[in-house]
Amino acid sequence: MKYLLIFFIIFYSFANASETETRSISITKNLRCLVCEGQSVYESNSDFANDIKNFVKKEIKKNKTDKEIYQFLISKYGESILFNPSLSLKNIALWLGPILFFLVGAFIIFRRLNVTK
Amino acid sequence: MYLKKGFKIFSLFIIFIFIFIIFYLALFQNKKDFEPRVMIGKKMPNLISQSLFDNSNKSLDQIFLNEILVVNIFASWCAPCKIEHPFLMKLKQNNIQIIGINYKDNNKNAKNFLEKYKNPYQEVLIDSKGELSINLGVFGVPETFVVDKNFKIIDKHIGPIDNKFVNKILKLK
Amino acid sequence: MASNIANLILILSILFSFLCNLFFFKKKNNLSIFFFNASSYLIILSFFLLIYFFCSSNFNISAVYENSHSLKPLFYKFAGTWGNHEGSLLLFIMIVGIYGLLFSRYYNDDSKFKSWVIFFQNNIFLIFLIFLITTSNPFDLIVPTPIEGLGLNPILQDPLLVIHPPFLYLGYVGFSLTLSLVLSALINKQLNDRWAKICWPWVMTSWVFLTIGISLGSIWAYYELGWGGYWFWDPVENASLMPWLVSTALIHSLLVLKVRNQMKNWTSLLAILTFSFSLLGTFLVRSGILNSVHAFANDPDRGVFILLIIFFITSVSLVIQILCSSSELKNKFLFFSKESFVNINNLFLLFFLFVVLLGTIYPIISSIFNKTISIGPVYYNTILAPFVFIFLVLMSIGPLLKWSQSIGIKNLNPSLMIFFISILLSFLIIQVTRQNDLILYLGILTSLVLIFTLFYEIFKNIKKGSFYYPRLCSHLGVGVLFLSIFFNAYYSKTKDFEISMGETKVFDKLSIKFLKQDIYKINNYLEMKAEFKIFIGEKVFNLTPSVRRYLQPDQITSETSIQPTLFSNYYLAINFPDQNSTTLGTRYYYNFFIHGIWLGLFLIIFGGVLSVFKKRV
Numbered sequence: 001m002k003y004l005l006i007f008f009i010i011f012y013s014f015a016n017a018s019e020t021e022t023r024s025i026s027i028t029k030n031l032r033c034l035v036c037e038g039q040s041v042y043e044s045n046s047d048f049a050n051d052i053k054n055f056v057k058k059e060i061k062k063n064k065t066d067k068e069i070y071q072f073l074i075s076k077y078g079e080s081i082l083f084n085p086s087l088s089l090k091n092i093a094l095w096l097g098p099i100l101f102f103l104v105g106a107f108i109i110f111r112r113l114n115v116t117k
Numbered sequence: 118m119y120l121k122k123g124f125k126i127f128s129l130f131i132i133f134i135f136i137f138i139i140f141y142l143a144l145f146q147n148k149k150d151f152e153p154r155v156m157i158g159k160k161m162p163n164l165i166s167q168s169l170f171d172n173s174n175k176s177l178d179q180i181f182l183n184e185i186l187v188v189n190i191f192a193s194w195c196a197p198c199k200i201e202h203p204f205l206m207k208l209k210q211n212n213i214q215i216i217g218i219n220y221k222d223n224n225k226n227a228k229n230f231l232e233k234y235k236n237p238y239q240e241v242l243i244d245s246k247g248e249l250s251i252n253l254g255v256f257g258v259p260e261t262f263v264v265d266k267n268f269k270i271i272d273k274h275i276g277p278i279d280n281k282f283v284n285k286i287l288k289l290k
Numbered sequence: 291m292a293s294n295i296a297n298l299i300l301i302l303s304i305l306f307s308f309l310c311n312l313f314f315f316k317k318k319n320n321l322s323i324f325f326f327n328a329s330s331y332l333i334i335l336s337f338f339l340l341i342y343f344f345c346s347s348n349f350n351i352s353a354v355y356e357n358s359h360s361l362k363p364l365f366y367k368f369a370g371t372w373g374n375h376e377g378s379l380l381l382f383i384m385i386v387g388i389y390g391l392l393f394s395r396y397y398n399d400d401s402k403f404k405s406w407v408i409f410f411q412n413n414i415f416l417i418f419l420i421f422l423i424t425t426s427n428p429f430d431l432i433v434p435t436p437i438e439g440l441g442l443n444p445i446l447q448d449p450l451l452v453i454h455p456p457f458l459y460l461g462y463v464g465f466s467l468t469l470s471l472v473l474s475a476l477i478n479k480q481l482n483d484r485w486a487k488i489c490w491p492w493v494m495t496s497w498v499f500l501t502i503g504i505s506l507g508s509i510w511a512y513y514e515l516g517w518g519g520y521w522f523w524d525p526v527e528n529a530s531l532m533p534w535l536v537s538t539a540l541i542h543s544l545l546v547l548k549v550r551n552q553m554k555n556w557t558s559l560l561a562i563l564t565f566s567f568s569l570l571g572t573f574l575v576r577s578g579i580l581n582s583v584h585a586f587a588n589d590p591d592r593g594v595f596i597l598l599i600i601f602f603i604t605s606v607s608l609v610i611q612i613l614c615s616s617s618e619l620k621n622k623f624l625f626f627s628k629e630s631f632v633n634i635n636n637l638f639l640l641f642f643l644f645v646v647l648l649g650t651i652y653p654i655i656s657s658i659f660n661k662t663i664s665i666g667p668v669y670y671n672t673i674l675a676p677f678v679f680i681f682l683v684l685m686s687i688g689p690l691l692k693w694s695q696s697i698g699i700k701n702l703n704p705s706l707m708i709f710f711i712s713i714l715l716s717f718l719i720i721q722v723t724r725q726n727d728l729i730l731y732l733g734i735l736t737s738l739v740l741i742f743t744l745f746y747e748i749f750k751n752i753k754k755g756s757f758y759y760p761r762l763c764s765h766l767g768v769g770v771l772f773l774s775i776f777f778n779a780y781y782s783k784t785k786d787f788e789i790s791m792g793e794t795k796v797f798d799k800l801s802i803k804f805l806k807q808d809i810y811k812i813n814n815y816l817e818m819k820a821e822f823k824i825f826i827g828e829k830v831f832n833l834t835p836s837v838r839r840y841l842q843p844d845q846i847t848s849e850t851s852i853q854p855t856l857f858s859n860y861y862l863a864i865n866f867p868d869q870n871s872t873t874l875g876t877r878y879y880y881n882f883f884i885h886g887i888w889l890g891l892f893l894i895i896f897g898g899v900l901s902v903f904k905k906r907v
Contacts, residue, residue, distance in 0.1 A: 021786060032664045034153070034256045040666065043517045045848070045865055047221060048256045051247030058248075076254035078153040083666025091663070094652055098645045098673055105637045112633065113625050125612045133601055140597055143654045144579050144590040 169241035193230035201277030205237035217241035296429035319405035330387030353428035369452035376428035410470035461500025462568035472561035486548035498898040516863035518879035529571035624696035631688035682736035686743035733776030740769035764897025771890025777883035788873035
């Protein structure tokens with residue numbers, strides 16, 4: 001019975017660990033390492049990156065949501081720490097621009113096509 | 118037909134000049150603007166940790182004396198910290214309160230460092246895992262924060278401080 | 291003394307280049323070509339001289355002093371020649387010269403056309419040579435002679451990284467000849483199907499080299515950087531991807547020009563844009579405008595100079611294109627015809643280009659407004675994915691269509707069949723592996739549609755023996771590549787953990803034991819190697835990842851240890867040990883189907899190589 005309990009504790013901690021880890025990896029991949037040349041926190045071995053990685057793991061264990069963790073880091077480091085441009089009005093060009101480009105291009109081609117079967 | 122071609126060439130040049138200006142400006146952008154300065158204007162986070170000197174738990178708002186405070190992140194293994202040290206001593210000599218945050222350091226090495234170079238700090242808090250520094254939005258050593266008497270961050274300096282920064286602080290007193 | 295000889299060669303080269311122009315204006319074509327050739331040979335000579343200086347550690351020469359060290363192994367001294375701004379710029383110029391030399395040697399039909407091509411090639415050569423001599427001369431003299439050099443970035447001391455730049459350059463610098471060809475054709479009113487046939491092998495050769503160069507970079511990132519990834523949408527990676535996308539569009543457009551003598555203006559525009567994007571890439575990497583692990587010389591003044599060069603070359607080319615563009619009949623294409631689908635192909639490729647360009651440039655633009663923003667993989671993957679799916683399907687249909695005829699809808703019945711089979715198979719795969727993700731499903735589905743359609747084509751035509759296997763090979767490569775990308779993205783596993791010596795960690799049906807660690811001193815670095823034993827079911831194998839501390843300059847790198855299987859890799863990397871810690875930070879990756887990615891890239895490249903040599907439309 002004792003061994004079963006130990007087994008479940010170990011198993012649970014690994015199961016939990018993998019969930020923490022998946023989240024930790026996905027969050028840190030989305031954070032920019034501010035002392036590196038364009039790498040993510042996940043992909044860096046610098047002191048800063050390691051600090052942030054430990055911090056993220058701790059916050060996940062405290063049951064903070066992804067959004068809360070991002071918000072905290074943004075409040076300390078600014079929006080530039082995030083890799084994923086947020087869907088704000090300023091970034092609308094980034095998402096709408098390509099769509100517009102495609103539509104204009106498609107229209108130009110369409111004019112050149114003789115759509116008769 | 119020539120009008121159409123002329124128009125094309127004209128608009129080409131307009132676009133090119135526009136693009137050129139953008140890239141030109143970007144090239145000479147002062148990289149200093151990439152430093153996170155979001156903490157300036159915000160209330161100083163209350164940092165709580167062990168003191169380097171007597172191992173007791175101290176919190177920043179306990180140490181705070183309602184006057185200008187300088188918070189300096191340093192480490193014994195950090196070369197630029199040695200360079201800025203004389204300027205910290207100058208601040209101390211002018212009775213500016215300085216709190217040190219010892220970043221990811223070995224306690225013995227840190228104490229030796231202060232003994233060798235002299236101690237400019239009223240108090241030093243240990244930050245062995247870099248957690249306090251994240252609270253301040255720090256990403257390297259050394260960094261220095263200036264806190265006013267209302268416990269608000271009013272300035273920060275990334276990298277070793279210089280005479281200019283010291284004078285700025287002295288003027289505030 | 292050595293420096294003086296080298297500088298003399300450079301000056302002589304510039305002089306000959308000017309003479310080439312002089313004789314061209316005097317309509318003495320043979321002399322003009324002669325002096326261009328001579329000039330190019332001189333630059334080749336100077337490059338070999340630079341190699342010699344590097345290998346013999348001649349620290350009188352500025353490039354050698356700044357980038358080499360006597361302790362470096364000979365092979366990396368040799369490679370150090372182009373591992374720096376000045377040396378790589380000399381390589382750049384040399385390749386412009388080499389492409390010109392090769393064209394001069396192998397093309398002898400129309401001497402007027404030839405002289406124009408050499409003229410343009412010569413001026414591209416000359417502009418960059420002047421830039422080199424005035425701002426980035428590798429042969430500057432250092433007096434007094436330093437005892438030792440400043441060393442080379444240890445990350446660059448890797449065989450893959452050594453050959454990566456030369457291949458990239460043979461690729462995108464090769465498009466200089468494409469530019470010269472198109473400008474000559476425009477001015478001489480010879481932009482037609484014959485020109486497209488002449489152009490074809492030169493464009494394909496550059497395209498092949500560029501693809502190889504990009505692939506090598508990807509392979510290097512995977513094996514060396516230690517994070518299990520092969521593409522990071524890093525701005526410098528993007529800088530090489532952009533000319534690749536334009537040149538791929540150009541190749542398809544050239545096809546229409548070759549076969550139907552149509553799409554002249556569009557093809558000429560693409561040809562000009564290809565080299566412009568090559569130049570843009572050069573600018574982005576060298577000017578310090580970007581933040582990246584790759585970025586070379588951070589020198590804004592050089593950046594302005596390069597910017598001016600790009601604008602000059604591009605604007606002159608576009609003005610020529612506008613003035614000389616033919617007023618061709620804008621005949622309409624039928625929708626279900628090959629020409630129409632090439633147009634659609636171009637639309638998609640240029641859309642991809644626009645996305646990559648926007649993502650790369652946007653941080654630069656927002657930096658002017660004091661706003662820092664970073665664009666990571668999530669942006670690119672999100673916006674590209676839906677279009678990639680549609681593109682793969684269209685790519686399977688396009689080659690089935692005919693030229694200037696509309697194919698009847700019922701001729702596409704096989705496609706419909708293949709579509710249904712793929713839907714079922716993809717669904718099966720998703721269910722069996724229990725990964726209910728729509729993106730994965732669509733990715734597998736569309737890749738399979740492409741792959742199966744190609745198999746169908748091969749099967750249908752194998753009796754006739756009349757299929758065009760270069761295209762089949764490359765398109766198959768694309769299908770395999772995307773299938774592998776999706777498999778790799780969704781079925782790989784990763785785990786980060788701390789482990790102490792003698793400890794065993796168990797997860798994912800395997801166990802890892804940290805056996806021992808050793809410290810070695812080799813050449814110019816200190817290495818800590820950790821040995822792990824891995825047990826998976828019946829299989830047992832050892833992996834030995836390590837970290838290195840280089841002496842000159844002081845830098846730490848991580849070396850991965852990989853156990854390959856048929857399709858995948860078991861991959862281990864360690865972190866630099868913390869001073870106060872008794873445990874070792876370790877990263878384990880199971881990279882599923884990574885070999886499929888390399889196979890896909892290989893097929894794309896091989897198809898291109900076949901295309902250069904195969905004499906057929």
